[in-house]
Amino acid sequence: MKYVDEFRDGALAQNLTDSIALQAQQSRTYRLMEFCGGHTHALSRYGLLGILPANVQMIHGPGCPVCVLPIGRVDLAIRLAMEKDVILCSYGDCLRVPASDQMSLLKAKARGGDVRMVYSALDALKIAMNNPARQVVFFAIGFETTTPPTASIIRQARANGLTNFSVLCNHVLTLPAMEAILTQPGGVPLQGLVGPAHVSTVIGSQPYQYIAKRFNKPIVISGFEPLDLLQGILMLLRQVNENRAEVENEFTRAVTLAGNRKAQALVDEVFEVRDSFEWRGLGSLPFSGLKIRVAFAEFDAELRYPDLIYTNVPDHKACECGAILRGEKRPQDCKIFGTICTPDNPIGSCMVSSEGACAAHYTYGRFSEVKWAL
Amino acid sequence: MNKIKSVYVRPLDIKHGRVDMSHGSGGRASAQLTEVVFAAAFDNEYLQQGNDGAVLPLPPANSRLVMSTDAHVVSPLFFPGGDIGSLSVHGTVNDLAMMGAHPLWLSASFILEEGFALYDLQRIVSSMAQVAKAAGVAIVTGDTKVVERGKGDGVYISTTGVGYVQGSTSPSGDRARAGDAILLSGTIGDHGMAIMSQREGLQFESAIESDSAALHELVAVMLATGADIHVLRDPTRGGLATTLNEIARQSGVGMVLNENNIPVHRQVVAACEFLGLDPLYVANEGKLIAICAEADAAKLLDAMRTHPLALTAAVIGTVIADDACFVQMKTKLGGRRMVDWLNGDQLPRIC
Numbered sequence: 001m002k003y004v005d006e007f008r009d010g011a012l013a014q015n016l017t018d019s020i021a022l023q024a025q026q027s028r029t030y031r032l033m034e035f036c037g038g039h040t041h042a043l044s045r046y047g048l049l050g051i052l053p054a055n056v057q058m059i060h061g062p063g064c065p066v067c068v069l070p071i072g073r074v075d076l077a078i079r080l081a082m083e084k085d086v087i088l089c090s091y092g093d094c095l096r097v098p099a100s101d102q103m104s105l106l107k108a109k110a111r112g113g114d115v116r117m118v119y120s121a122l123d124a125l126k127i128a129m130n131n132p133a134r135q136v137v138f139f140a141i142g143f144e145t146t147t148p149p150t151a152s153i154i155r156q157a158r159a160n161g162l163t164n165f166s167v168l169c170n171h172v173l174t175l176p177a178m179e180a181i182l183t184q185p186g187g188v189p190l191q192g193l194v195g196p197a198h199v200s201t202v203i204g205s206q207p208y209q210y211i212a213k214r215f216n217k218p219i220v221i222s223g224f225e226p227l228d229l230l231q232g233i234l235m236l237l238r239q240v241n242e243n244r245a246e247v248e249n250e251f252t253r254a255v256t257l258a259g260n261r262k263a264q265a266l267v268d269e270v271f272e273v274r275d276s277f278e279w280r281g282l283g284s285l286p287f288s289g290l291k292i293r294v295a296f297a298e299f300d301a302e303l304r305y306p307d308l309i310y311t312n313v314p315d316h317k318a319c320e321c322g323a324i325l326r327g328e329k330r331p332q333d334c335k336i337f338g339t340i341c342t343p344d345n346p347i348g349s350c351m352v353s354s355e356g357a358c359a360a361h362y363t364y365g366r367f368s369e370v371k372w373a374l
Numbered sequence: 375m376n377k378i379k380s381v382y383v384r385p386l387d388i389k390h391g392r393v394d395m396s397h398g399s400g401g402r403a404s405a406q407l408t409e410v411v412f413a414a415a416f417d418n419e420y421l422q423q424g425n426d427g428a429v430l431p432l433p434p435a436n437s438r439l440v441m442s443t444d445a446h447v448v449s450p451l452f453f454p455g456g457d458i459g460s461l462s463v464h465g466t467v468n469d470l471a472m473m474g475a476h477p478l479w480l481s482a483s484f485i486l487e488e489g490f491a492l493y494d495l496q497r498i499v500s501s502m503a504q505v506a507k508a509a510g511v512a513i514v515t516g517d518t519k520v521v522e523r524g525k526g527d528g529v530y531i532s533t534t535g536v537g538y539v540q541g542s543t544s545p546s547g548d549r550a551r552a553g554d555a556i557l558l559s560g561t562i563g564d565h566g567m568a569i570m571s572q573r574e575g576l577q578f579e580s581a582i583e584s585d586s587a588a589l590h591e592l593v594a595v596m597l598a599t600g601a602d603i604h605v606l607r608d609p610t611r612g613g614l615a616t617t618l619n620e621i622a623r624q625s626g627v628g629m630v631l632n633e634n635n636i637p638v639h640r641q642v643v644a645a646c647e648f649l650g651l652d653p654l655y656v657a658n659e660g661k662l663i664a665i666c667a668e669a670d671a672a673k674l675l676d677a678m679r680t681h682p683l684a685l686t687a688a689v690i691g692t693v694i695a696d697d698a699c700f701v702q703m704k705t706k707l708g709g710r711r712m713v714d715w716l717n718g719d720q721l722p723r724i725c
Contacts, residue, residue: 001640001643001644001647004643004644004647008706008707009706010634010706010707010708013706013707013708014708017708044711045705045711046705046706046707046709046711047703047704047705047707047708047709047710047711048707048709049709050709050710050711051707051708051709226707343717344717362714363712363714363717364711364712364714365711365712366700366712367698367700367702367710367711367712368710
């Protein structure tokens with residue numbers, strides 16, 4: 001398959017890992033953070049972590065939309081489904097995120113809440129159009145990649161004169177989270193960052209310049225295919241070795257300097273930046289989330305249901321998702337990893353999404369901790 | 375069954391008619407549906423007995439009976455490469471075949487939804503009859519019930535099969551041993567992706583066809599080699615990955631697969647990419663996994679490749695000693711990862 005096979009070629013991968021091994025100097029340790037959950041998943045799925053030199057360590061970042069969703073936001077969605085009698089539409093991964101009182105959207109559905117899994121934002125709009133007598137709420141989550149589709153359906157809802165549709169907006173921004181990771185006190189020292197693939201197709205490579213400069217860290221935007229990742233890691237090692245801190249773009253077949261201006265304009269028309277938004281693991285970050293502009297207020301579920309007030313809910317005591325999302329701990333460092341917390345029965349959000357660090361390690365990597373004979 | 379005098383009965387309008395509640399009432403309408411649609415298509419001496427059950431001859435002396443059952447609820451009912459009817463025959467025939475058995479007889483239960491088109495029912499029934507005949511099995515008894523509109527999804531079919539196994543043949547999920555070779559009869563993911571492409575309206579240059587097929591003749595060819603086959607299993611729901619994990623747990627062993635050796639059709643790879651799925655977890659309906667003594671692997675593989683259903687058969691991995699029962703895979707990229715149980719349903723990724 002074109003654009004897939006050539007980026008998963010074993011022989012080319014061998015060349016790249018040879019180059020990485022040559023580039024990695026024995027005397028130093030390279031701690032690189034792949035910001036995006038898509039990268040975390042690819043590293044595990046293709047077994048890349050095992051073929052990198054031991055002194056090239058990948059730290060899993062917070063770029064997994066499901067993982068950074070705080071419990072309190074899921075609670076709001078559950079309340080909408082259970083108390084407000086709405087049709088609550090959500091992407092599949094959100095359904096299993098653990099909320100307060102051992103609930104989740106999936107359990108709310110089993111208790112009679114009308115919760116529906118959608119594959120796209122547009123599906124939610126269609127449900128609203130097909131059920132004019134019911135209120136339909138789309139539980140919107142995600143980074144800059146999933147924001148334009150949400151903006152688009154809000155515009156379409158306006159154009160169609162819908163009065164039974166609203167959006168519970170949880171869209172978040174990549175750059176404030178990156179800044180938070182790099183400024184947190186006592187955080188892990190990072191030598192460089194693998195920049196997001198799909199997010200960058202929307203925002204472009206230019207916005208990362210500020211981060212690279214301010215924190216003096218190299219950033220290489222990489223695609224999600226395994227060869228993209230290996231190439232991106234190689235480019236990072238070169239920058240580190242040459243004491244450079246630049247924004248480089250490995251994913252040139254999709255990412256431009258300015259990004260997708262049409263998508264940016266669409267988002268800007270419908271959304272504005274919130275003063276602050278809470279992230280699981282990172283806490284409340286200023287200017288890190290989006291809300292629906294006043295001009296589209298009638299589609300904002302938080303305004304339509306004013307008694308729906310967000311409250312902060314602490315994580316499960318033993319759950320290390322916070323430290324894992326900050327890159328301070330690895331999944332296997334968590335006491336409940338793989339014992340109490342598994343993909344079938346997740347306690348923390350990092351075990352829910354396939355892009356979460358814990359789910360990726362559980363699904364693809366946990367054999368590496370057990371001695372086995374070949 | 376006594377023929378109802380056709381002059382006194384309004385003929386069943388197959389072309390425009392629909393199933394109604396009376397077809398499941400046990401009265402005249404039920405009898406007519408059974409006679410015109412089912413008995414006519416499945417016709418055989420046991421069904422002709424027209425009784426509540428079929429009286430069947432004993433299998434050959436010194437053989438053992440094997441019995442298996444399978445329910446089918448596929449949606450859509452018709453898909454490239456098959457339909458719920460052919461699937462319901464192949465599914466149960468294959469369950470028998472995976473025991474090393476020669477399949478003989480099937481029973482079939484139909485749960486029909488009120489309003490279901492008789493024309494579609496007849497298509498499904500003829501398809502069952504056709505593949506049963508091709509597989510050399512007779513549908514010897516059956517039942518039909520009708521549920522109200524909205525309480526079913528067109529038609530559900532349950533089939534139960536009886537066959538026999540001879541000699542010392544006894545493949546079993548708990549017999550995989552460290553050092554054994556793992557063989558796969560062909561490409562994975564075809565059935566599941568044929569269904570998913572149909573559901574999602576994905577179009578490809580050439581349609582992905584379900585691999586739905588009866589595997590007992592392939593199994594007969596394999597058994598005839600005299601190879602020491604420890605395990606036979608068809609990787610249906612949950613795909614190759616889940617079936618291998620089941621075997622690993624049952625046998626208390628681990629496995630190492632080689633991703634390069636696992637055949638997958640290009641269109642299946644493409645469709646999986648679009649939908650965010652992994653072919654290792656996608657259902658098959660005409661493939662089998664065989665685990666045999668390493669020394670017999672080459673002989674068994676050669677024999678499999680002579681059969682049209684296993685032309686691309688391959689040795690895909692090795693059984694290893696591992697108390698944790700992990701299935702691992704050497705990836706095409708030269709890395710190594712686990713191939714875990716299917717977790718929940720495969721959900722498309724969101725970003």
